[in-house]
Amino acid sequence: MPLLYSLAGIALFCIALRAVILATAPLRAILAVNVMSSGVFLVLVALARRTPGLMPDPVPHAMVITGIVVAVSATAMAIVLTQRLRAAAGTNTTEDAPRADP
Amino acid sequence: MTMSRADRKMPARLAHALLTLAVTSVFAGLAFAMLSLPEETSGLAEAVGDELAGAGARNPVTAVLLNFRGYDTLLEIAVLLLALMAIWTMRRGELRLQRDPGEILVFLASVQVPVMIVVAGYMLWAGGDAPGGAFQAGAILAAAGVLLVLAGSDWPQRLSGWPLRAGLVLGLTVFIAVGVASVLGGRAFLDYSGEFVAPTILILEVSATVSIGLVLLDMFLSVLRGRASNTETAASMEDP
Amino acid sequence: MNPVETGATWAIWLIVSPLAAALIAFLLPRVAAGIALVNAVFMTTAALALLDQVTEAPRCFALGGWGAPLGIDLYADTLSGVLLVVTSVVFLATLLYSRSYLARTAIGPLFWPISLFLHAALNALFLSADAFNLYVTLELLSLSAVALVALADETRAVAAALRYLLASIVASLAYLLGVALLYHATGVLDLAALAERVTWTPTTWAALGLMTAGLALKGALFPVHFWLPGAHSYAPSPVSALLSALVVKAPFYVLLRLWYAPFVGAPEVVANLLGLLGAVAIVWGSVQALRQERLKLLIAYSTVAQIGYLFLLFPLAQTRSALQGVTVFILGHALAKAAMFLAAGNIYQYLGHDRIRDLRRVARELPVTLAAFAVGGVCIMGLPPSGNFIGKWLLIEAAFEQGDWGWAVIIVAGGLLSAAYVFRVLGHAFTLGKKRAEGTGAPATMAWTAFGLALLALMLGLAAAPLIDIIGSPVAVAVAIAAVPAQ
Numbered sequence: 001m002p003l004l005y006s007l008a009g010i011a012l013f014c015i016a017l018r019a020v021i022l023a024t025a026p027l028r029a030i031l032a033v034n035v036m037s038s039g040v041f042l043v044l045v046a047l048a049r050r051t052p053g054l055m056p057d058p059v060p061h062a063m064v065i066t067g068i069v070v071a072v073s074a075t076a077m078a079i080v081l082t083q084r085l086r087a088a089a090g091t092n093t094t095e096d097a098p099r100a101d102p
Numbered sequence: 103m104t105m106s107r108a109d110r111k112m113p114a115r116l117a118h119a120l121l122t123l124a125v126t127s128v129f130a131g132l133a134f135a136m137l138s139l140p141e142e143t144s145g146l147a148e149a150v151g152d153e154l155a156g157a158g159a160r161n162p163v164t165a166v167l168l169n170f171r172g173y174d175t176l177l178e179i180a181v182l183l184l185a186l187m188a189i190w191t192m193r194r195g196e197l198r199l200q201r202d203p204g205e206i207l208v209f210l211a212s213v214q215v216p217v218m219i220v221v222a223g224y225m226l227w228a229g230g231d232a233p234g235g236a237f238q239a240g241a242i243l244a245a246a247g248v249l250l251v252l253a254g255s256d257w258p259q260r261l262s263g264w265p266l267r268a269g270l271v272l273g274l275t276v277f278i279a280v281g282v283a284s285v286l287g288g289r290a291f292l293d294y295s296g297e298f299v300a301p302t303i304l305i306l307e308v309s310a311t312v313s314i315g316l317v318l319l320d321m322f323l324s325v326l327r328g329r330a331s332n333t334e335t336a337a338s339m340e341d342p
Numbered sequence: 343m344n345p346v347e348t349g350a351t352w353a354i355w356l357i358v359s360p361l362a363a364a365l366i367a368f369l370l371p372r373v374a375a376g377i378a379l380v381n382a383v384f385m386t387t388a389a390l391a392l393l394d395q396v397t398e399a400p401r402c403f404a405l406g407g408w409g410a411p412l413g414i415d416l417y418a419d420t421l422s423g424v425l426l427v428v429t430s431v432v433f434l435a436t437l438l439y440s441r442s443y444l445a446r447t448a449i450g451p452l453f454w455p456i457s458l459f460l461h462a463a464l465n466a467l468f469l470s471a472d473a474f475n476l477y478v479t480l481e482l483l484s485l486s487a488v489a490l491v492a493l494a495d496e497t498r499a500v501a502a503a504l505r506y507l508l509a510s511i512v513a514s515l516a517y518l519l520g521v522a523l524l525y526h527a528t529g530v531l532d533l534a535a536l537a538e539r540v541t542w543t544p545t546t547w548a549a550l551g552l553m554t555a556g557l558a559l560k561g562a563l564f565p566v567h568f569w570l571p572g573a574h575s576y577a578p579s580p581v582s583a584l585l586s587a588l589v590v591k592a593p594f595y596v597l598l599r600l601w602y603a604p605f606v607g608a609p610e611v612v613a614n615l616l617g618l619l620g621a622v623a624i625v626w627g628s629v630q631a632l633r634q635e636r637l638k639l640l641i642a643y644s645t646v647a648q649i650g651y652l653f654l655l656f657p658l659a660q661t662r663s664a665l666q667g668v669t670v671f672i673l674g675h676a677l678a679k680a681a682m683f684l685a686a687g688n689i690y691q692y693l694g695h696d697r698i699r700d701l702r703r704v705a706r707e708l709p710v711t712l713a714a715f716a717v718g719g720v721c722i723m724g725l726p727p728s729g730n731f732i733g734k735w736l737l738i739e740a741a742f743e744q745g746d747w748g749w750a751v752i753i754v755a756g757g758l759l760s761a762a763y764v765f766r767v768l769g770h771a772f773t774l775g776k777k778r779a780e781g782t783g784a785p786a787t788m789a790w791t792a793f794g795l796a797l798l799a800l801m802l803g804l805a806a807a808p809l810i811d812i813i814g815s816p817v818a819v820a821v822a823i824a825a826v827p828a829q
Contacts, residue, residue: 006136013519014129018121020512026504033511040519043136047526050142057147058162060525062171063474065163065237066178067518070481073185074511076321077485080192081492081504083328087194088497135523135548145529149412173405173414177466177478180361181485184459187368188489191452192500271365278362281354291354293407 005046012039026082030075037071158299160231167235168303172292176277179310183274186317186324195327203254211253218246226311230300236273236307240314247319251326258323266316273313277306352392353403353416356426356465359384364458374454375441381458382437385430385465393423397812402471410472410532417471417533420812421669425468425595428673432587432680432795433461439684439791440580446691446785449493449578456493460486460584467592471533473521476596477514480560484510487589491577502572509569513559513593520552524604536604550605554597554612561593563616563653564623567646571630574645575638579687582638586645586683587676594652598668601659613656620653621752628759632766637686637696640763641679644722647756648675651737654749658740666813667736670806674729677799678721684792685715691788698767702775705768712771714792719764721799724757729802736810 012035019032041064048060150162150170157165167175222242229235251258280302281292294302363381367374395401400419409415418426437457444453463483470476488510492503525531527545540546562570570590574582601608627647634640651671658664688711689704690696705712721728734753741749802809 003136007133010129010132010136010519013515014125014132017128017512018125020508021121022118026508029508033508033515036512036515040515040522043519044522047139047522048145050140050526051144051147052142053144053147055147055151055162057145058150058166059146059171059531060522061163062166062174063522063525065167065235066174066474066478069178069237070181070478070514071511072318072321073181074481074485074507076325077185077188077192077488078504078507078511079325080189080328081488081500081507083325084192084194084492084500085497085504087328088500131544131551132519132523132548135543135545138544139526143526143529145525146412146531153408153412169406170408170413171406171474174475174478177475177482180459180462181478181482183368184456184482184489185485187452187456187459188485188492191450191456191489192492267369271368274361275365278358278365282358285351285354290403290407291351291358291405293405295407 002046002049005049006043009039009042009046012036012042014039026078026085030078030082033078034071034075037067041067156295156299158295158303159229161229161233161235163233164229164235164303168306169295169299172277172306175310176274176281176292179274179277179313182314182317183270186270186320189321189324193324193327195329197259197323197327199256199259200252200254203252208253211249211255215246215249218242218249222246222311222315226307229307230303236310237314239307239311241318243311243315244318244322247315248322251323258319261316266320269312269316270320271313273310276309280306351403352388352395353401353418353469355388356385356392357462357469359388360458360462360465364455364462367455367458368452371451371454374451375437375444378437378454378458379434379441381461382430382434385461386427386434389423389426389430392418393420393427396420396423411530411535414470414472414475415532415534416469418469421665422468424669424673424809424813425591426465428676429461429464429468429588431798432584432676433457435791435795436580436583436680436684439583439687439788442785442787443578443580443687443691447578449495453490453493456486456489457584460490460589464588464592468595471599473524473531473533473536475531477518477521480517480593480596481514483589483592484514484560487573487585490581490584491573493581494576494578496576498572499576502569502576506569506573509559509566513556516552516556516559518556520549520556523549523552533599533603537606540604542607546605550608550612553600554616557593557597557600558616558619561597561652562590562646562649564619564626564646564650567623567627567649570646571639571642574642574683575636579638579683579690582642582687583680583683586642587680590645590649591652591672591676594649598655601656610657613659616653617657617749620650620656621749623647623650623653624752624756625650625759628756628763631763632759635697635699637689637698637701637767638683640698640767641682641686644682644760644763645679647760648679648722651734651753651756654737654753657746657749658737658744661740661743662813663736663743664740666810667733667740669733669813670729670736670802670809671733673809674721674731674733674799674802677795677802678718678728678730681714681718681792681794681796681799682722684788684795685711685718688788688792689715698770701767701770702773704771706774708789710789710793712768714789714796715771716764716768717793717796717800719760719768721796723761723764727803728800729806730799732803732806732810 016032016035020029023029044060044064048057051057154165157169159165222239225234226239284293285291359381363377367377396418403416406413463479467479470479488503488507492500523545528539559566574585624647627643631640631643652668655664655668721730724730724734738750738753
């Protein structure tokens, strides 16, 4: 059973990875990244279930709590940056920022 | 001679297909790695179980977060605070009261916010023995604050300047202070085992809860400012 | 529970002091600059003291009194010691520079606390020996760096910051998934414990792939370097200096530690792939640098190229010379590149732009700044007696030791290419032309801090012999993590 969840976690990770690379707008990339992180957390928590006793392994759970906090911080920064970008561009569309010189 | 639309899309479609192929093979590889893991293993669970008695909390996750691997938690609170500072430099726009929130929302807020505060306190307290803890409690507090804002309260705006900054840094400050106190007392950094383990963990959790709640709430408010500002900009640039 | 001698806590202060200083700087913006500078001086002292301590033997500190694998350990050996010293030196010079910079450019007082968090993150990373702890320090590092880039407050900087942030998060998640797999395969997170337990199973392979990919993306290895030129060039100049000199080296350092323990014995094909990508980075980055119109972009592409040299370590990882060479190279590049970016900042402020074609007469009007840039450029080219020269020399030695002279050819070619783009800039800067109407020169602090860093990079080669001796062999770097009993 833990295996099913961990496979689901990797599937989320991979699908979202593709979505990030192909994202046409910053908000899509941010959402995709959040799905990716959910995938990683799912893998961590699912495999923590493999303990012989009743209690799951607490260390991956602690890792996930830390990971969630970090993900929230990064997402908040990304959203505010996106707002900044839109304000600078002066439009309310979801176009991607003009690429800088390579 | 211009290419037909189908031809022009070919390179893009090819790239997409290659990417999908690459991602699928990554999935296959990871799945194979996953399937080759042994059925049962205990990881660090045994080590945690052995030392749980002296750890100051019966909830093993709390023990890991606030004792065994407390250093990670310290850094993570630093990450939260840093992200807020970053947001402060990036945000634009003013914070304004929500206009016309509607009776239902106001009623809901007036009923739920006190309950949420109590639940947050309970989560904080219960985190020692059962699932719960500083992060969960802090998140609920922040949610209560968000509900207040959405319902038109001006309380969050009155929270600014010195009291706000003091509340924001409280969690990290207490954590560092506890660590330094251990060092000055001749022990390792963040080594507070002994008879005062449980009270120390409680102090750490309470200050962390306050800070986490304030940081998350302020992050939300900052995003709200940006939305108001962008809507104005868009409105002022309407198509003729 | 092991009691710790209070004397052995330089490592703790290296992490705690910048964090505490950041909090004070946040609460009291008016003393923020002063606090940051005081901390920078203290950090330099602490780093030198720690380096002195670990020269005899590596030290390991059990945080929380628990000890790995249950708790988290800090680990300091000569490699981390040396990197901590160069970090504090670059910070000290850059923060001095920033005082004058901030008086002329409005980037806000939060620059100080955020840069202090950056310093704390770097120190915590160099002292970490726990796979998950490294993840947290990498995140603190990346988010601080992104925040500093976005301070520039213009559209291109904000766009570059967003791109940097997204790339960084994706990379961190790949790394974290690798850590998850590694933990679930071995049951521990501590690097030393991992080194003992890792066996080559499909799970370990997957973890190696994920972590390497994530760290390569964070470390701007070709071809995933796309985020670097924008982020490093559109950031405010002191930030560019910190990013190119220090921040971009941290993921490489993590990969290096992982490579020696626990992934020792990683298959050659991966090592050669990394080396190959490094070689391409050297050529590609240098060629792109030559094509740039703007000075800061040129310097940023130079960083892309110089990162390539670092990754040449992996195919040569068994030799001591390669490890020593890369370490000295990191030191030399950090000092020289920081000098170049600070100098570019002076030029930008003085001229109002940084177009290379329009740099005429700058040599006459900003002599110290140009000297800083020129000396930094000489180091980047790898001329003696600079540290970069020693680094490249040791890498070439390592290549011949292993019989792979192909890498040596690349290193030499890279030197020639970097000479091309450095001389291009200097050629324009030394051209005579009409005197500009404005002309007040650069503030003394800003010019001399840049020059000081460049001079250090140049003189590094003279001090290289004792430095090289204290860098242990690859076996020592790896095994030491396992052998030291936690204090």
